[in-house]
Amino acid sequence: MRGRGVPSRSRTGRYRRDHGPHHGPRGGEDDGDQARRGRAGGQPQRVRPDGLRKDRRGHGDRPERRRSRAETDRARDRPLGRAAPGGATAVKALPKPGSIGFAREYFAHRDPAVLAVLRQSSVGIAGAGGLGSNVAVSLARAGVGRLVIADLDRVEPSNLNRQQYFVDQVGERKVEALRENLLAINPYSLYEIHDIRVNRRSAMTIFARVDVLVEAFDKAAAKEMLIETALAKFPGRPLVAASGLAGFGGNSRVRSRRLGNLYICGDESSQCPRGISPMAPRVALVAAMQANLVVELLVRMRGRHVQGQ
Numbered sequence: 001m002r003g004r005g006v007p008s009r010s011r012t013g014r015y016r017r018d019h020g021p022h023h024g025p026r027g028g029e030d031d032g033d034q035a036r037r038g039r040a041g042g043q044p045q046r047v048r049p050d051g052l053r054k055d056r057r058g059h060g061d062r063p064e065r066r067r068s069r070a071e072t073d074r075a076r077d078r079p080l081g082r083a084a085p086g087g088a089t090a091v092k093a094l095p096k097p098g099s100i101g102f103a104r105e106y107f108a109h110r111d112p113a114v115l116a117v118l119r120q121s122s123v124g125i126a127g128a129g130g131l132g133s134n135v136a137v138s139l140a141r142a143g144v145g146r147l148v149i150a151d152l153d154r155v156e157p158s159n160l161n162r163q164q165y166f167v168d169q170v171g172e173r174k175v176e177a178l179r180e181n182l183l184a185i186n187p188y189s190l191y192e193i194h195d196i197r198v199n200r201r202s203a204m205t206i207f208a209r210v211d212v213l214v215e216a217f218d219k220a221a222a223k224e225m226l227i228e229t230a231l232a233k234f235p236g237r238p239l240v241a242a243s244g245l246a247g248f249g250g251n252s253r254v255r256s257r258r259l260g261n262l263y264i265c266g267d268e269s270s271q272c273p274r275g276i277s278p279m280a281p282r283v284a285l286v287a288a289m290q291a292n293l294v295v296e297l298l299v300r301m302r303g304r305h306v307q308g309q
Contacts, residue, residue, distance in 0.1 A: 103188055107143060114295075115143050117302045122146040123294055124210035126198050126226050128174040129153070130278060131242050132216030133164035134287035135294075136178060140186040142295055147182070150194040150206050151175050162280040198222070200229045207234075211301065212294050215241035216287075231262060238297045244268040245286040248279050256289055263297075265289040 095101030107115055123144050125132045128151035136147055151174045155165045159174075169177040175193035182191050194206050198217075203226060207213050213230055217223050223241060230239045244254075244266035253267040266286050 117299050118143045119145040121298045122210045124148040124207035124213040127151055127216035128178050129218055130162045130283040131287045133178055134284050135214055135291045137164050138291035140182045146190045148192045148210055149175055150198050152197040162283045203229050204233050212238045212297050240290050240293050242266050242286050245282050246271055246278050
C-alpha cells in the first residue's frame with residue numbers, strides 16, 4: 001500500500017502526489033479531473049450539459065464565431081508571420097492571377113538564364129494527340145514563350161485515357177481544347193493553333209518560324225512525311241520525333257538517339273496491334289523525353305550552359 005505523500009505516476013506519465021481519498025481537495029483525482037482544472041487559481045472548470053464550459057465567474061463561453069468575409073480578407077492581407085488578433089498567425093496573401101506578383105510567383109525558383117531563353121523561343125508541334133498534347137503541357141509549364149500546334153482531329157472519348165483533355169471537351173477541336181487547357185496552366189505564353197491537316201505543303205507554312213519542331217503523329221505514314229519534309233526544307237532546324245511507345249513497362253529500352261538534326265525518342269521497335277491504343281504511362285514517358293530534349297536543344301542553341309548536363 002502506497003504511503004501518504006508518496007509520488008505516483010499517472011497514466012499521462014507525470015508524477016502527482018497522492019493525498020488519499022480524505023486528504024486535501026485533490027484526493028482521489030484521476031487524470032480527467034486534472035485535465036479539467038482551470039489555469040487560474042487551480043479551480044476546476046464546470047461543464048454544462050450542452051458541452052460549453054463555464055469560467056470561474058460562472059459565465060458560459062459562446063461557441064466560436066465564424067469570421068466574416070471582411071475579417072478573412074484582412075487576415076489574408078497581413079504579411080506572413082505577423083500575429084493576428086487572438087494569437088493566430090496570418091497567412092501569406094496570395095497574388096491574384098493575371099497580376100505581376102502572380103507572374104513572379106509562377107516563375108519563382110527557376111534559373112533566370114534558362115527561363116529567359118525559353119521565353120524567347122518558339123516550338124512547333126505537329127499533332128495534338130497523346131504525344132502532342134503531353135509535349136505541349138510540359139513545354140508550357142517549362143515556360144516556352146510560343147507554341148505552334150497543328151491538328152485536324154476532334155476530341156473523342158477514347159482519347160481521354162492518354163491525352164490532355166477532359167470529358168466536357170469531347171467533340172471539340174483538339175487544337176482549341178488544348179489551347180484552352182494550356183491557358184489555364186500557363187497564361188503567360190502564346191499558343192498559335194492551326195485546325196488543319198499537316199501535309200508537305202502546309203507544314204512548310206505553319207512551322208516556318210519555329211526554333212525546334214516536334215513530330216507527334218500516331219501513324220507511320222504521317223511521321224515519314226513530316227521527317228522527310230522538315231529535313232529537306234529546314235535542314236538546319238532540330239526535329240524531335242518519336243518511335244516505339246506501345247505497351248507498358250520496358251523503361252530501360254526507351255532512349256533518345258540522334259541522326260544529324262533528327263532526334264528520335266522511344267524504343268524504336270514496339271508497335272500497337274491493330275485497334276489497340278498506346279497506354280498513358282508509356283505515351284507520357286516518351287512525350288516527356290521529347291519535351292526535355294526540346295528544352296535542352298533550345299538552351300544549347302543560345303550558347304547557355306544546361307543545368308545537369
